[in-house]
Amino acid sequence: MKIIRDVSFKVALQNILIYIKKDKNSPIVKFKKELNSYIQLLKYNPKMGIVYKLQYRKLVYNGYSIVYKIENDTIYILDIFKWQNKN
Numbered sequence: 001m002k003i004i005r006d007v008s009f010k011v012a013l014q015n016i017l018i019y020i021k022k023d024k025n026s027p028i029v030k031f032k033k034e035l036n037s038y039i040q041l042l043k044y045n046p047k048m049g050i051v052y053k054l055q056y057r058k059l060v061y062n063g064y065s066i067v068y069k070i071e072n073d074t075i076y077i078l079d080i081f082k083w084q085n086k087n
Contacts, residue, residue, distance in 0.1 A: 001043050001073050001075055002043075002074050003039060003040070003042060003043060003074075003075045003077060004074060004076050004077065006076055006078045006079075008078060009077045009078055009080055012081060013032075013080050016064070016080065017031075031062070034061075034062075035061055035062075035064075039059075039066065039077060042059075042068065042075050043075070046070050046075055047070070049066070049068065055069060056068065056069050056078070057069065057070070063083070064081065065079075065080065066079070066080050067079040
């Protein structure tokens with residue numbers, strides 16, 4: 001399986017990284033590396049996330065929800081957000 005990160009995911013992640021960067025005690029590089037490693041696990045177990053809004057699935061990493069969908073042999077990473085920040 002291949003993983004494609006949608007533009008909306010990339011923008012949301014960039015905003016999260018900017019927010020984390022404001023706290024000088026937060027290791028931004030470590031967060032991004034661990035997040036990417038976690039997402040890569042989907043290649044081997046694409047259904048590891050819980051069902052979310054019928055055709056989507058959701059992973060949770062460090063309090064952040066990662067929304068994705070599976071189509072054929074491709075996993076589309078669509079969004080990332082802190083649960084309390086999403087309507």
